Amino acid sequence: MKKILFCATVDYHFKAFHLPYLKWFKEQGWEVHVAASGELTLPYVDKKYNISIERSPLSLKNIGAYNEFKKVINNNEYQIIHCHTPMGGIISRLAARTTRKKGTKVIYTAHGFHFCKGAPLLNWLIYYPIEKVMAKHTDCLITINEEDYTIAKRKFRAGQIKHVHGVGVDIDKFKPINELEKSERKISYGFKPGDFLLFYAAEFNKNKNQQLLIKALGHLKESLPNVKLILCGEGALKEECEKLAQSLGIQHMVHFLGYRKDIDQLLPMCDVAVASSLREGLPVNIMESMACGLPVVATKNRGHNELITHQKNGFLVEPNDINSFANHIIDLYNKRDLLLSMKLNSINKVKLFTVYRVSLELISIYESYMLEDMHETTSKHNRAYI
Known part of the structure; x- marks a missing residue:
């Protein structure tokens, strides 16, 4: 039976983004293995390896992770290895060098290079040369946004470089509801039907920059007191953001909901999605918001720029432009025809x-390597009779 190995830094990555593809390979009769840190039970998986990998490129534990990946790869005859996440992608590709020479196809999906326009110089100094070298050990490098695709095509020497539209949003799960349902759902979550709800789900860290949203809301506390900001997620800077809301006197306007499993229920009742991050690959949270019919007010970065067309389905602002951010929310609040047209867009x-x-x-990319493998097998079989 043919085998595929999916590699990443943490196993939750597979649960969040790749279950449809694990399932698809099982349906094709393949044996599916995954390797990452964590002990989640995943469906459609025949073997799961818990790898002691760390996110930091400076962690010495990653030496052990390399040996663990290499043992898994050398002990199995994989036809395809699909690598994900920065450290998972680097270490597993290093570990796969020998088996790649024997015919295993190595695919790597870059879910947003850490180097990009506006990224810190340190990111370019660390991650750019690593990704450039690792591209040589990659049969297919997949990017999920145009900026990364352009960089990869110009600078990297992978076997193939492809662009796909992210990891996909489930529009059967994330979808709009009518105005009556919106009002009823707002009430069920403790809001008033007339509350104008802004939504953002993200880890509280420096990159996600939730302070911008809170400061923008501070500009609205007198003129639009029924605007509420819903922030979902946990993280190191959550307490700092709570204190900021208190210091601005808007703690009653900001709702910190923590980690949630009901985003698909929360999003459709909201009026506008907001996003404040400094760097994004192609953010799923924005795609989910769009699928629910929300206009988006967001900071300019490569991921947001690809999803949001300024003045069509939302607004794009500079990362620290608090005034513009607040003014665009006012526009959407006051101009319901604008809100409706952006919703449809x-x-x-x-x-x-x-x-x-x-x-x-x-699947088109996968099938190209599956067919190539069949062709090579047939050729070897035919040569045996020559």
């Missing part, structure tokens, strides 16, 4: 990024 644009569309793109 979000729904239409997200059709490019559905799970179905992305699945077709990714």
Whole structure:
């Protein structure tokens, strides 16, 4: 039986983004293995390896992780190895060098290079040369946004370089609801029907920059007191953000909901999605918001720029432009015809990024290597009779 190995830094990555592809390979009769840190039970998986890998490129534990990956790879005859996440992608590709020479195809999906326009110089100094070298050990490098694709095509020497539209959004799960349902759901979550809800789900860290959203809301506390900001997620800077809201006197306008499993229920009742991050690959949270019919007010970065067309399905602002951010929220609050047109534009644009569309793109890549492997097997078989 043919085997595929999926590699990443943490196993939750597979649960969040790759279950449809694990399932697809099982349906094709393949044996599916995964290797990452963590002890999650995953469906569609025949073997799961818990690797002692760390996110930091400076962690000495990653030497052990390299040996663990190498043992797994050398003990199995994989036809395809698909690598994900920065450290998971680097270490597993290093470990796969020998087996790649024997015919194993190595695919790497870059879910957003750490180096990009506006990224810190340190990111360029550390990650750019590593990714450039690792591309030589990659049969197919997949990027999920145009900026990364352009950099990869110009600078890297992978066997193939492909662009797919992210990891896909499930539009059967994330979808709009009518105004009556919105009002009823707002009440069920403790809000008033007339509350104008802004939504953002992200880890509280420096990159996600939630302070911008809180400061922008501070500009609205007198003129639009019924605007509420819903922030989902945990993280090191959550307490700092709570203190900022208190210091601005808007703690009653900001709702910190913590980690949630009901985002698909929360999003459709909201009015506008907001996003403040400094760096993104192609953010799933924004695609989910668009699928629910929300206009988006967001900071400019490569991921947001690809999903949001300024003044069509939302607004893009500079990362520290608090005034513009607040003014665009005021526009959407006061101009309901603008809100409606942007809602429709979000729904239409997200059709490019559905799970179905992305699945077709990714399966096409998989099948090209599966067919290539069949061709090589047939050729070897024919040569045996020459």
